[in-house]
Amino acid sequence: MFRIFTSRLAIRLACALGAAIGMTGAVAARPLDEVVGSGILRIIAYLDNAPFSWDDNGAPKGIDVDIAKAIANEMGVKPEIILRMPGEKGDDDLRVNVWKGPLTGGGVGDLMMHVPIDREFAARNPEAVIGNPYFQERIALAIDSDRTGLNPTFDTFKGMKIGVQLGTVSDYFLMRFEDGALIDNIAHHVRAEDGAKEFKSKEIAALMGQRARIEALLHDIGVMPRIVEPVMDGIVRNQWIVGMAWKENSRDLGYHVQASLEKLKANGKLAEIFRSYGVTYIEPPIEDGVSNQ
Numbered sequence: 001m002f003r004i005f006t007s008r009l010a011i012r013l014a015c016a017l018g019a020a021i022g023m024t025g026a027v028a029a030r031p032l033d034e035v036v037g038s039g040i041l042r043i044i045a046y047l048d049n050a051p052f053s054w055d056d057n058g059a060p061k062g063i064d065v066d067i068a069k070a071i072a073n074e075m076g077v078k079p080e081i082i083l084r085m086p087g088e089k090g091d092d093d094l095r096v097n098v099w100k101g102p103l104t105g106g107g108v109g110d111l112m113m114h115v116p117i118d119r120e121f122a123a124r125n126p127e128a129v130i131g132n133p134y135f136q137e138r139i140a141l142a143i144d145s146d147r148t149g150l151n152p153t154f155d156t157f158k159g160m161k162i163g164v165q166l167g168t169v170s171d172y173f174l175m176r177f178e179d180g181a182l183i184d185n186i187a188h189h190v191r192a193e194d195g196a197k198e199f200k201s202k203e204i205a206a207l208m209g210q211r212a213r214i215e216a217l218l219h220d221i222g223v224m225p226r227i228v229e230p231v232m233d234g235i236v237r238n239q240w241i242v243g244m245a246w247k248e249n250s251r252d253l254g255y256h257v258q259a260s261l262e263k264l265k266a267n268g269k270l271a272e273i274f275r276s277y278g279v280t281y282i283e284p285p286i287e288d289g290v291s292n293q
Contacts, residue, residue, distance in 0.1 A: 032250070041071070042111070044111070045062070045083055046083065049062070049114060050213070051212060051277045052064040053114070064113040067113070067270065068113060070264055075260055093112070094127070097245075098246065100127075112245040115130055115243055116130075117284070118130075128245045129245065129251060129254055130243060130245045131244065131245075134244070135242050135281070135284065136239060137212060138211045139209065139210065140211035140228065141228050141229070142207045145226045148206060154177055154182065160206075162182070164186060164187070165192050169236050170209050170210075177234075187203070187204050192209065192213060196218050199223065200222075215278050227280070241284045
């Protein structure tokens with residue numbers, strides 16, 4: 001999962017995640033003709049990666065889930081969405097979900113969502129193809145502009161509280177900023193939802209983390225703050241691209257999915273899906289959206 005700056009999953013993705021579902025004799029990743037012939041596209045998404053994918057009373061929900069359904073619809077097949085927990089590292093996820101399968105059974109998917117687009121990561125995992133970038137994740141701040149001004153720098157928070165989820169990349173950055181200059185101004189929270197509530201109640205002047213996560217959480221509680229991305233010198237990573245993965249012998253499937261994805265971008269459906277969760281759609285830069293197809 002790719003919650004790099006708001007969760008352990010996010011940190012891992014930023015650093016070069018990967019993974020997969022594979023087949024243990026039950027279900028194998030399939031080329032395009034087999035998928036179309038079966039009438040079903042089997043898609044793997046992360047279990048706890050809101051707003052991109054999560055379990056909602058037994059039903060998969062989230063941005064990635066809706067994108068997967070839209071792609072399946074464009075292909076003329078039905079989506080089968082499977083939610084799985086992330087492994088210890090991204091490479092494990094590709095192995096489990098794309099080309100080999102979990103030891104406990106369950107098989108691999110035809111397609112895996114929310115995979116980091118990274119050349120080194122792709123080179124380490126030749127059994128999987130990584131590509132079809134569909135979103136740029138960023139680290140950002142939701143701010144109370146009446147207190148911070150419209151374009152605050154991190155020096156601004158030396159006199160006020162800034163909230164951040166404990167143990168995330170954003171947290172590490174704030175703790176180290178100017179050798180600890182902000183330590184007394186950091187308001188830690190364990191659950192991202194708690195940070196959103198503290199921002200709404202004005203206990204904190206800003207909330208830092210993964211932009212999509214912050215926007216979605218605040219949207220859910222009726223808050224529409226100003227979002228800013230100040231200079232973050234020294235942060236491990238303040239932006240990254242997410243895409244998909246499929247098995248190496250299913251490249252024709254990847255090309256077909258790419259065509260469906262491009263259609264969703266062109267007709268505005270992709271941006272609409274993000275907007276329905278209160279998230280700003282950020283299209284990946286072309287030069288960074290290179291796949292190993």
